[in-house]
Amino acid sequence: MKSTRNFRTTSTPPTNTPITQRRLKTKPVLILIAILLVGNLFWFILWLLPSKNHASGDEIVATVDGEVITRQQWLSAMETRYGKETLQGLVNEAVMDKAAAQYKIKVAEEEVDLELAFMRSSQDGTDTTIQNLSDKELRQKIRAQLILEKVLAKDIVIKEEAIESFYNENQSLFNIPTSYRTSLIVTESKEDAESALKELENGSEFSVLARERSLHTSSASLGGDIGFITSQQTNMDPAISAAVQKVKVKETSKPFVLSDGRYGIVYVEEVLEGQSFTYEEVKGHIERELAVEQLPSAVAPENFWEEFHATWFYGESK
Template sequence: MSYRRDDRDVRIATSDAGRPRRRLKTKPLMILLLILFVGNLLWFIAWLIPNNPEGDEEVASVDGQEITRQEWMAAMEEQHGRETLLELVNLKVMETAAKEYGIKVSDKEIDLELAMMRSARDGSEVMLYSSDTEHMREKVKAQLILEKVLTKDIVIEDAAIETFYQENQALYDVPDSYRTRMIVLETTQEAQGVIEELGNGSSFEALARERSVDTATGSLGGDIGYIVPGQSTIDTAISNAVSGVDVEGWSEPLTLADGRAAVITVTEKAEGNTFTYKDVEGHISRELALEQLPQSVTPEAFWQEFDTEWFYGE
């Protein structure tokens, strides 16, 4: 680009004293600044008012009728909002209680409780596969804080703890357990077809939701929780095969007791452990102390103490 010494660029004028003065034309500069300002203003307005507000975003449609994100979120809040918020509030209440009463919970204590839950096989392990690992540990920690607060003033004699350990030592010899998913089919041929799909890269969880004739587990992506080899509460074919399945691998078609077929996969192996008296002394003491309480207590009992309020206003 070239510059010319004329009125469109830089103009030299002479003052009465004969000294030259250089004067810049300001009009083009002001126009440029105005354009930049208007452009930034329009961008800011567009940022504040998006073309497709999140609440109006279409997440599904049926026969041309859309379902918006707002409708979806409202339905989830109505169905699960109270329970989800209750859990969050109680986790925070127990965290506050731990600070108030000087309660400590170690990772080792959490590991013990999780191992005991996996080996219980009485339904208490449901929380083990209803959420991710970190969330699961948070819930166990909150439960331990609650139990420690409730039993902090109850004294259990050492002799009672030792007797309980000797009489129930088998409880603390925890075997390996396997987080398992299954797909149930009507025939072995169908099960073989599923195995071929898995070999071609299909998701086990997605196939369980789509193909499993066991709707209860199929809706969970085939998740049946932690299985111990030889477990009597699960089909023998599955409990006998689970230890031979590699993590993220899958089994050959298994013939179930009712004549149907199944394919299983192992998503996680939890190593077993034999816990010593020292390992479980605190656990036993707390369990015996809880038995002396007249009734079970939930975290809600501490809401008033810690000035707890929530959306549902109860």
Template sequence: MSYSRDNGRPGASPGDTGKPRRRLKTKPLMILLLILFAGNLLWFIAWLIPNNPGGNEEVASVSGKEITRQEWMAAMEEQHGRETLLELVNLQVMETAAKEYDIKVSDKEVDLELAMMRSARDGSEKTLYSADEERMREKVKAQLILEKVLTKDVVIEEAAIETFYQDNQALYDIPDSYRTRMIVLQSTEEAQGVIEELENGSSFEALARERSIDTATGSLGGDIGYVVPGQSTVDAAIANVVASVETDKWSEPLTMADGRVAVITVTDKAQGQTFTYKDVEGHISRELALEQLPQSVTPEAFWQEFDTEWFYGE
């Protein structure tokens, strides 16, 4: 949900079915925030690993020359440390802002945002779910706090909210969606070989990293996010069968439009639901209020107010 905005206004894409509808504006911001998280996740995990007291534990070697944990951690801090710390600081800043401005964010509000993200169906959600579920919920909550603080004094007429809902009601009818991974191969024979390995107990995620010729998804363990049956932004061979694949099982080889062959698995099913006007009234009001803001505002705008200091000292 952290949102990218153009000309001071949130931006997003409509769904891929039915007549064009007005898509809620701020959803793509989450994409930027979560892609950032995916980029520094390795550093974050490594930070949680207990350190050797001396920091000289060997973690790798090349031709007898060792690479120590200290060198490893220093390299990761240099590459990803700033972004990771910025993320953690901003989460804390938003928690402090919520207390200062008496802002409440319910689990139901977070659930709505996540459901809207899953239903985007514009291809951008593929990278969203590489993040840990709980961390993602924290980020969504922090962004909601920011939006509520920014719009707390903006008044939106109820008639405008009702009109938006009536014009865009289909946006709130969320279909079932399926968390999907895929392994892409050159031939059916290779796909059958992968299936045999899966039947013998191999990890789908590990095979995707090792064997998939689609490097973008292979690096994510084959994760392509949540897929809706019939989704036009996913190859038809996958979109047409995803609902029939049993959770934690895998498909037969699927020949895609470009001639490559995929094997998919479904790791989770998100039950579809329909949100009523009462469910989304506050959501719509906030979205319309955000459109009236003259420019984008980030959590850093509150650092001085909450006496924030950090390692990088800027």
């Protein structure tokens, strides 16, 4: 189907990947690529805001062998390294809000809830978006993505039969298992695991101990947080999936052996009960997904900057 707008600039090669695979893998990745650029660095903006306690750029934030590093040096370095991506994300969110008003597009909280449920159930082990963003930030990013997709799909007609057929043929996509927000500590031996557990029982914070002692490098820097996992997850050690199902919310497991012979301890932060979505609940979602599938090229929020007269510090045209 020919595009209804002429602002697409990035070509997308044809793909033979089944839509049932792309729904839970490609689609979340497309959302999360944009989210990750901003989410991991969003906190940086907070440090740029003036406060009465840190009004002076000469405040010393670190010393090395007597040589000082000032707040101004620190903020300047962060702006140089991360400022562009952070600002770009903020502009994109504002542009999508303008697009929603212009095209009279609404995004209900239930739609965001649905996307969150799909995202949590299909979380890739290498993706740390959920861990890096607060719930509010994550919902903001999802809302902006939904606005973008609705703008692009607004003039594409999808027949009712196609929507019903997709729902009937892909029931498993809409039956989401119970998921557990989990943190993990991995140790070399059972003795090390028991030592870590004793520290936790004596009052140590799980996140602090994970940073100090966990051998699971991808989660250690995140305080052990590995996001939401399910019993049906194939990219997770089965021992971890089994362990979380035995632990109550806000509690820590006993040490258990992992498939590689090392030992693990898990902490369950939150449990989201499984959900089964009816056709009516996901009809709009499927219709939008099928419409976006028909677009001949990729579009990002930056393609709307000119339309909504967006400018920024870096002065580059998008």
